[in-house]
Each structure stands twice: as C-alpha cells, then as structure tokens.
Amino acid sequence: MYYLVVENLGVDRCIHKSETDVYKDGMSFSCTPDLGFAGGVLINEITIICLEVAGTSLKAKVYH
Numbered sequence: 001m002y003y004l005v006v007e008n009l010g011v012d013r014c015i016h017k018s019e020t021d022v023y024k025d026g027m028s029f030s031c032t033p034d035l036g037f038a039g040g041v042l043i044n045e046i047t048i049i050c051l052e053v054a055g056t057s058l059k060a061k062v063y064h
Contacts, residue, residue, distance in 0.1 A: 003016075005062075012037060014037035015031055029049075041064050
C-alpha cells in the first residue's frame, strides 16, 4: 500500500491511499482526510494542490 502524507502543525497525516504508486507532481487531493498512518519507507516527495484552497500547492510525501 502507498500512502500520501502531508504535514500539518508538525503531525504527519495520510490524506490518500493506493495499491500502486500513482502519485505525481501537480495532482489535486482533498487535504482534510485523516486515514491513519503507522509509518513506512519514504519513496518520494511531490508537490500537490489542495482542493480546499484553490491555487495553493504544498509538499507531500509518498510512503510505502
């Protein structure tokens, strides 16, 4: 399983999960979910767009 994680106030929060590594720069996601994340191996860092704040991008980490 691959996990897309953003940091909010110093806490990592999983906002999306996928069976495959589908995550690429520029993708849009809702940044409000908290799907639980117990840790993993860092695969990549990407820049995503949060749907809640149009035009705002932020760094996200992909874990496996």
